[in-house]
Amino acid sequence: MTAVSNLKSGKKxxxxxxxxxxxxxxxxxxxxxxxxxxxxxxxxxIAEIWRALWIDDDSTARLLIWxxxxxxxxxxGLVGICLSLSGCILQGVMRNxxxxxxxxxxxxxxxxxxxxxLVAFPAxxxxxxxxxxxxxxxxxxxxxxxxxxxxxxxxKMILSGMAVSALFSAFNDIIKTFFADSLGNASxxxxxxxxxxxxxxxxxxxxxAAAGMFVCLFLPAKMNILxxxxxxxxxxxxxxxxxxxxxxxxxxxxxxxxxxxxxxxSFVGLVVPHIARLLVGSDYKYLxxxxxxxxxxxVTACDTVGRVIMPPGExxxxxxxSFIGAPFFLYLLRTRKKDRE
Amino acid sequence: MYFGFRGITIRFGKKTVLEDVSLEIPKGxxxxxxxxxxxGKSSLxxxxxxxxxxxxxxxxxxxxxxxxxxxxxxxxKIAYLAQVHTSPPDIDVRTLVSYGRYxxxxxxxxxxxxxxxxxxxxxxxxxxRGLQTQALSTLSGGERQRAWIAMAICQEPEILILDEPTxxxxxxxxxxxxxxVRKLNREMGITIVMVLHDLNLAARYSDCxxxxxxxxxxxxxxPREVLTEENLERxxxxxxxxxEDARHGCPWFIPIQTTFHKGEAT
Numbered sequence: 001m002t003a004v005s006n007l008k009s010g011k012k013x014x015x016x017x018x019x020x021x022x023x024x025x026x027x028x029x030x031x032x033x034x035x036x037x038x039x040x041x042x043x044x045x046i047a048e049i050w051r052a053l054w055i056d057d058d059s060t061a062r063l064l065i066w067x068x069x070x071x072x073x074x075x076x077g078l079v080g081i082c083l084s085l086s087g088c089i090l091q092g093v094m095r096n097x098x099x100x101x102x103x104x105x106x107x108x109x110x111x112x113x114x115x116x117x118l119v120a121f122p123a124x125x126x127x128x129x130x131x132x133x134x135x136x137x138x139x140x141x142x143x144x145x146x147x148x149x150x151x152x153x154x155x156k157m158i159l160s161g162m163a164v165s166a167l168f169s170a171f172n173d174i175i176k177t178f179f180a181d182s183l184g185n186a187s188x189x190x191x192x193x194x195x196x197x198x199x200x201x202x203x204x205x206x207x208x209a210a211a212g213m214f215v216c217l218f219l220p221a222k223m224n225i226l227x228x229x230x231x232x233x234x235x236x237x238x239x240x241x242x243x244x245x246x247x248x249x250x251x252x253x254x255x256x257x258x259x260x261x262x263x264x265x266s267f268v269g270l271v272v273p274h275i276a277r278l279l280v281g282s283d284y285k286y287l288x289x290x291x292x293x294x295x296x297x298x299v300t301a302c303d304t305v306g307r308v309i310m311p312p313g314e315x316x317x318x319x320x321x322s323f324i325g326a327p328f329f330l331y332l333l334r335t336r337k338k339d340r341e
Numbered sequence: 342m343y344f345g346f347r348g349i350t351i352r353f354g355k356k357t358v359l360e361d362v363s364l365e366i367p368k369g370x371x372x373x374x375x376x377x378x379x380x381g382k383s384s385l386x387x388x389x390x391x392x393x394x395x396x397x398x399x400x401x402x403x404x405x406x407x408x409x410x411x412x413x414x415x416x417x418k419i420a421y422l423a424q425v426h427t428s429p430p431d432i433d434v435r436t437l438v439s440y441g442r443y444x445x446x447x448x449x450x451x452x453x454x455x456x457x458x459x460x461x462x463x464x465x466x467x468x469x470r471g472l473q474t475q476a477l478s479t480l481s482g483g484e485r486q487r488a489w490i491a492m493a494i495c496q497e498p499e500i501l502i503l504d505e506p507t508x509x510x511x512x513x514x515x516x517x518x519x520x521x522v523r524k525l526n527r528e529m530g531i532t533i534v535m536v537l538h539d540l541n542l543a544a545r546y547s548d549c550x551x552x553x554x555x556x557x558x559x560x561x562x563x564p565r566e567v568l569t570e571e572n573l574e575r576x577x578x579x580x581x582x583x584x585e586d587a588r589h590g591c592p593w594f595i596p597i598q599t600t601f602h603k604g605e606a607t
Contacts, residue, residue, distance in 0.1 A: 095427075218448070221443070221446060224432075224440065225440055225443050227427075227428065227429050228426075228427060228428050228440065229423065229425075229426070229427035229428075230391075230392065231387070231390040231391075231392045231421070231423040232390075232421075232422075232423055232426070232427075234390050234391045234392070234412070235389065235390045235391075235416060235419070235420065235421035235423075236416050236440065236441070236443045236444060236496070237411075237412040237413035237414075237415065237416030237417075237443060237444040238412065238443070239412055281429070281431045281432070282429035282430075282431055282432065283429075283432060283436065
């Protein structure tokens with residue numbers, strides 16, 4: 001429809017800027033792959049990276065790039081995409097821009113069921129994402145039930161999120177203490193971070209992440225209608241209750257997949273949708289791709305910073321992100337105006 | 342019955358808001374619900390947007406309970422504008438108006454050229470042409486209300502329901518909105534059902550008034566039949582003098598005093 005009206009008026013599309021932002025984010029994601037693969041104790045040029053990605057020989061470059069750094073970047077990128085999309089969806093479901101997997105305690109719940117899965121089936125690490133996804137779903141439903149009354153009150157949401165997080169982290173500590181032996185096999189999930197994330201992790205979460213991303217392609221129109229409030233959305237013919245339940249399932253799928261690969265990574269799901277919203281607005285048609293690409297770039301970049309900043313040691317990506325995310329969260333709490341009505 | 346309500350009872354907790362209310366809306370007319378705050382007039386309309394679930398009874402469209410229609414099909418027939426609108430602040434007018442085409446959307450398909458034509462027409466009718474790329478948050482209250490009405494027009498409804506469309510607006514915008522509503526009725530044949538607070542405006546712009554008091558309909562008919570001195574005292578607890586406007590033939594009134602402390606006064 002915009003195309004029609006723009007042809008008529010002969011003006012440049014008002015959506016041009018938004019599309020440009022998305023293209024820039026896409027370029028940044030592509031660049032971040034090469035930069036993040038190239039940087040480290042051993043540095044590689046783009047030509048070397050390109051060669052190592054395609055030619056399988058026994059060189060150090062191939063070993064370092066293909067077996068270690070490249071899969072790690074991919075896992076980080078996937079985790080970033082999943083958390084960002086999950087945050088975007090949750091903000092729509094709760095109709096509240098303070099919602100994200102970490103602020104409402106989804107990460108805690110997902111890890112808890114994840115731990116239980118590992119303890120119960122120590123030999124089947126591939127069940128971990130399913131456990132996390134179930135955990136994420138249960139927690140989101142819980143928070144939703146606790147905080148929702150015709151729109152989620154931010155205070156209730158954050159407080160119940162904190163309470164639920166605290167509870168689950170207590171459970172998690174108990175499990176980690178008493179079942180340390182059964183938890184041997186999922187390093188990223190336990191420590192929180194991408195250290196050691198390789199092709200295994202990538203293959204483990206890819207199906208869930210891909211399914212979640214695919215579903216997101218079909219959500220924007222309905223998400224936009226949902227943002228008009230339940231009364232209006234209902235009278236436009238959207239089955240709001242059913243759609244919300246579906247959205248909670250999709251966001252859990254995405255969050256659970258990310259958490260099972262990288263454990264507790266806070267703030268991506270909050271900060272990324274926020275920055276994207278500032279740049280492309282709240283139309284989900286633009287918000288989803290912008291968030292996904294920004295999430296990809298942010299997580300891979302932060303992981304690389306953590307990897308190279310204090311050699312030979314490594315700072316987990318979650319810590320780097322907290323350094324950026326926590327002040328940003330406080331800033332939001334202070335400046336957030338009543339942005340509806 | 343073309344459109345109306347059958348045996349609606351609404352309770353909030355123990356409080357009975359409406360008791361067995363049945364009401365038929367004549368096709369092609371402008372009908373206003375009036376009554377004091379909390380009398381249940383908005384709640385009655387909210388049974389259509391599912392914001393209120395009646396204890397018993399249902400809204401009826403073409404002899405069928407509205408909940409028996411698939412939601413999108415119903416949204417092509419009945420448009421509903423809530424009293425308080427929520428939307429992301431940055432969406433522009435045209436985008437908001439285009440959401441009115443949602444009931445006609447098919448899975449995985451964007452807006453068609455025909456949708457574009459209908460959106461253009463709605464924007465034209467509501468006089469928003471120059472504002473269509475502006476963000477909703479930059480508009481005045483009256484302009485914003487017109488944008489929401491334009492969205493409802495895009496649903497191409499037979500019936501438009503408005504819950505207090507003039508609340509929070511300056512008087513000039515109140516009149517503007519009601520003029521627009523009447524234009525939709527006269528030119529497009531849309532049946533209008535609305536809740537209005539201002540009785541003089543309700544009398545001026547409605548074909549039919551329905552007054553609700555003590556959980557029941559206590560008066561209905563043309564403005565001249567409903568807006569009488571006796572009814573104003575009975576329903577609204579005011580003593581008032583009612584006049585008739587020669588130009589439009591509609592009644593209007595000037596309040597004199599409230600009746601609930603009539604005994605104490607003078």
